[in-house]
Amino acid sequence: MEKPFDPTEQLVLKFGDIFTRQTTKDDMLTLWLPLERLKEVLFFCKNDLRPTYKFLYDLTAIDERPRKREPDYPSEQFTLVYHLYSYDGNQFLRFKIALKENALSAPSITSFWANANWYEREVYDMFGIRFEGHPHLTRILMPLTWEGHPLRKEHPARATEMGPFRLWDEKQDREQHALQFLPEDWGLQRHSEDSDFMFLNIGPQHPGTHGVIRLVLQLDGEDIVDIVPDIGFHHRGSEKMAERQSWHTYIPYTDRIDYLGGVNNNLAYLLSIEKLAGIEVPERVKVIRVMMCELFRIASHLVWYGTFAQDVGQLSPVFYMFTDRERVFDIVEAITGGRMHPNWFRIGGVAQDLPIGWEKLVKDFLNYFPKRLKEYDNLVMRNSLFKARTVGIGIFTTEEAIEWGVTGAGLRACGLEWDFRKKQPYSGYENFEFDIPTGENGDCYDRARVRVEEMRQSLRIIQQCMENMPEGSYKADHPLTTPPIKKHTMKDIETLITHFLGVSWGPVIPAGEAMVCTEATKGANSYYAISDGNTSPYRMRIRTPSFAHMQTVPYISKGYTVADLLSILGAMDYVLADIDR
């Protein structure tokens, strides 16, 4: 990778010396800036800075109050964090703003960044920070009737801290009432000049949504006038849970974020932790991880493939594809002992070495699967009815995709050749030969084509892993590797103590912050890990691709029909747990 470009100079030239620099473990340029300049700085970064930072990658906040801080740390109570990304410069930029508890409000940037909308609502929901000028600042993940803001440190994390749950009649009525959709709240009309609109709930329980999400459709006949997505039904507070788990015991929770992506989640989490801990993993670990990730990418894409075909009414493919997914899981099971949620990567390595005979399993699959992919092409991709339902449906351009924070196959389908495995290689992806498939039209069909091709590329990577698996240890020789290496524990008291603490408390990850962006099965996924030198994370921000993708649905579905909406949702490949976390 070329040396990262430093835009600080330009910023200082434009705005004066208002920035404070913070060094972080991930070497991402991190600048503090005063609240009142926030909007203009971000606007400048998006439009006039060279290179431009067009992509609002993430927006979140931190409750800093009980944090053990460095004396020169600029924030004492709340911090807003903006992650920007530049496709031109291939680099991230992190802005932080200190907020006071008695004035929890910031200007909204929704006026020039479309995808800030949901992120700002989430921050409001979780921290109670208000955004002035936001078009619809309401709770997004928690129920509208919720009291308190869950990611504040005073909010309880466990049900047992909250007293037994009761649902008396009046409360039930209140909850029911809160779920009622009132078009006026969203600025939607009930009638047009010549017709009455119908408001149709797709979900929370619906065969076409693949999970609990509610899309309120404003319909004129069967044409979609507008959509209001209602998310949060699958919200389990993963970010909050991180704050009471040890660094090690949080790994199984990550499995369940994108529950089709399996170890891809582990990897995104662990790369950040290993950055914080300063662990350099052995080559063998890297290659094992890459192989497992690609197997899971295939497994995840197969689920998408089958269910997408089912969404447009084709009954059979889903059965073939789930059968093939079982074959992937056979390999996963032989290696990890688990299937969908193997919880198998560890801080500084993986749980065990590869079992004897793993090559044969992988080789059999590599021989078997390409033929099946060809068959599926004939069955699905070349089917003219399938094309009729997907070609030209749900189109967005590269600019729109970037504006809305679309990553992964959706972005590549617009023609932008962008894959974080290639552009910001992690875990040794730079050593593998593979192509980034792209589309041209940015419609549902192209998104499908890109994913199908990605499976072929994943096979290539797996083949290279199999042929070039390095010898060596499956764990890094580092005191923070968990569970720690036991080699010297019986000879050396210091190692014994470290081992004992590492196993009983869990590792103590040094204070700092780090984020590594990975190309997960559905798009860019990362864990922004903040440690204050404790046995559990101080704050764990999970940036998931599906959240951003779901936010685009109203924008790209307007003017299409109900049937098209199902094509759009199917082609998007989202997982509810990945949206709600």
Next chain:
Amino acid sequence: MEKGGLHPMIIVGVVLAALLTIAPGLIWLERRMLALWQDRYGPNRAGPFGVLIVLADTIKLFFKEDWIPPFADKFVFVVAPAIVAITVLMSFVVVPFAPGFVVSNINIGILFFLAMSSMGAYSIILGGWASNNKYSLLGAMRGAAQMISYEVFMGLSLMGVVLMAGSFNLQDIVYAQRGLWFVVPQFLGFVIFFIAGIAETHRLPFDIPEAESELVAGFHSEYSGMKFGLFFVGEYLGITLISAVTVALFFGGWLGPAFLPPVAWFALKTFAFIAFFILLRAALPRPRYDQLMEFGWKILFPLTLVNLLATATILLWMES
């Protein structure tokens, strides 16, 4: 009535008994065949090869609470599922299963069949409307548009056959195919009739009024118990009807080499079409509702007219 034929009441009894066995049998058959094509087992527990699954299902449906949603239009809600079963069963009245083996050998058989299948559209429209549910309403609207449109091509596509046979009577039409099955000269008519038949029975790929992944269950979302069962049986009777009529009109009905009795030939051919229906369901995705209408009005409609015109011209030319 055909002289020397069986007493019509006996025929009615036999036909009704046969149909009411075939429809549930088809459910089992479809599930097994789909399973076979989809690399899975399908129902295989109740009875040998799972054949009793339908019996088990029927018992379940009978004992389910017969729930009528409080917001529904009660009378219409109850009547709608009966309409589909009645109209399809009535259509069988004119189908000749073997020489002389027809309930009512009326001379406007085809018209009667078309009329009855048009009536079938009412069950969808009324059922969806009476349910007072948005999904049902959308399904019903789609169903109404689809069935009424495809009615047109269905009727027109048969006119070629009528011209060639010179009769609306199905038995006469079968006799007229002794030399050559009408599928050969009327191939276009057959294809259009079969496509329209799929749309009439709203089976996948044209199950747009139900469209599970979009409209949950479309027009019959609110139905449960035996009322749902009637829609279900009605659908399978519909498949049998379309297959039987296709056989009678285009594939020589009961005609065939003498080593099998005529009824057996008829049953065999009908079965082949039923299997084709099921295969279609396993293979194809569903088009969008407007695409279906476009396909109908812009492609099928002109084609039927061309077919009719060409048939008429050739017949006139041959006569003169």
